[in-house]
Amino acid sequence: MRLAFISDIHGNSIGLDAVLEDIEARGGVDATYFLGDYVAIGPDPVNVLRRIRQVPNAAFIRGNTDRYLYEGAFPPPSLEDAAQDPEMVPVVVEVYSGFCWTQGAIAHFDERDADPLYWMHWLEALPMEMRLTLPDGTRVLLVHARPGYDDGVEGLYPDMSDEDVAALFVGHDADCIIVGHTHWQLECRVKGVHIINPGSVGNPKGTPLAKYALLEADENGYEINLHQVAFDIQAVLDQLVQVRHPAPHYIQTFYSDNGKKQA
Template sequence: MRAAVLSDVHGNAIALSAVVEAAQRVCAEAFWIVGDLVANGPQPVETIAIAKSLPNLAIVRGNTDRYVLTGDLSGMIPPIDQPRTPEEVEVLVAAASAHAWTRGCLTAAGHYDWFAALPLEVRRCLPDGTRVLLVHASPGRDDGPGLTVDTSDLDLAKQGWNDCEADLIFVGHTHMPADRSSGSVRMVNVGSVSLPPQPRGACWVLLDADESGYSLTWHETDYDRDAVRSALAGSHHPTPEWLAGKLKLDAPTPVRG
């Protein structure tokens, strides 16, 4: 089997389309999405439509998916639900407005019930018996500190990575690609399709698996940032300047040889 594993699309259907096309060119037959599908992007409806069309889709909710549904903002990275400065108040208002706008878009398009039913975790078993867990941040959680290359072994133990009956765990949340091991458990942060930590292509991982084992290949896929700018301009989003900053639309498109 061959699966494209991705996360943190954040309502950027243009970036998602580019990843899907790249994955299909290498014959991916399944798509696994580990959360944060629509919030903080100009194209939530289009993003869900693409996700629904994907073959052998497995998808879990992320923390911002939950915020879209509930209005809660606790557990974001960085925390914004208890602002202490005028700048932090502005971020709080922008995020709350963006989530409310996204919820309205999904409701109007008839996607709300599908979106609200996304599970916290999904489990799969690879042909060689490897037990896979898909979750957004860490076992049993869609928020919190999540996984980075700098997460300490002590924090890994506190977050329960070794106690979730899985051999391979795919997460997103921090937007920072990472490949860690603790005991017999391999933990992979696939990065972000739409909001990587610095200007770069959309990050995702290709999983190849058969009866003899599995392998992972990391990918970065360029996408048309000018098209994202145009989508944002035409979206009537309530906080377009804030969103443009999050999407790094002022940064040049990476050039790869």
Template sequence: MSRFAIISDIHGNLPALEAVLADIERQGVNEIYHLGDLVGYNPFPNETVALIASRGIPGLRGNYDQAVLGQVADPVGEFLNARITPMGLEIYHWTLQKVNDQTRKFLASLPQQMTVAKEGWRFRLTHGSPRHIKDYVRPSWPDEMFLELLAEVSEEVLCTGHTHIPLIRQFDRQWLLNPGSVGFPKDGNPLASYALVAVDQELTIEIRRVEYDIERTVRAIGERGLPPKAAADLRAGRR
């Protein structure tokens, strides 16, 4: 049996990441993959990337990670949300100014998708969807939309992030998994979220919620000049 963790959407929340990594270790799991968006929204972008890099955790580049690289003419419109709020735009520009060269270099080295094989099962790892880095695979989709997406991949398990909302769906032999967000949940539950996966002949997925020192992040939001509403949203688990 193989056991591993999938994390996503850490978004510069170092205390949440530290707590999740500690919980993964308590589960006796030492293999982790991330689905991108290491930076954005929260006040520890460089520290978060440095911790992921130091642990050698493989994973992807998310749409926010891509945006701060400055490789497109209109990163806000192309890689963030066209309906981005004024607060979101302010946080984006703050992040753009704060990420250092080492962080940018690491983000630029990450792929947008990858496939991982475990015990005869293949896992397609994406940030938004296999179609585009900023696609939202929403829990509210009708089954027909999930089936149409899964028909486009050959892997047994499709893992996506980006929505910040946990999701597990099975359709015959194929599964769709979203581990939720480590650093900025948007499902009304502020606890950090990740997925614990066990696989042999069968597949077992557990969404785990982890308490962390949210007030440490809240204090840093104020101290580092991010909008106060970002702290309120973090406490409430909402966008």
């Protein structure tokens, strides 16, 4: 059994295509699991949705930004935060304009359905988590941020202590938990639980490469391999200009020299 895990595409169809091509070049997989945050706030949200729906044997859970879109909500900072701290006003403007732009982009007639809110309804129907059992009996939990949550500041980050990781990820009837949300490609084992973040395709932390994970499993056990794939960053930046994206700065930071130094 070979499985792929992909997370945090964030409207980057160019990075997604690079990952899907890399998976095929490695021999393909039996199934692909997508861990949420598909479209906000990148330059090509509709084509990301179309591409992932075409992937054979694919399964999907939702991320926090997917929920924000169909609820008409926004991530922090809030208008109340900006009222207390005027320096937050430009951030609020960028966040709100970026999410509103994405909402407008995916409120789009789909050729398979006459409903102009087809993609909104599709996102809304996604489950928050999913469970798998590998051939050796390993119990796998898939969730975007951490068990029971699709958002929040808590998740799998570099340099977390074992105690902090255990507080979030141990005790959830799972031997292996695969998450996204923080955009860091990581794995660790704490108190018998294997926690994996495949990293982000669209807005990666650390190296500016599209990231994903492959799992190979049989009756004797399983192995996880974390992969990183180069893609045409300039083409993504050009798309931001071409689509007149109202909030390009946040996306650009993931491909700046400062972003590369985070590794």
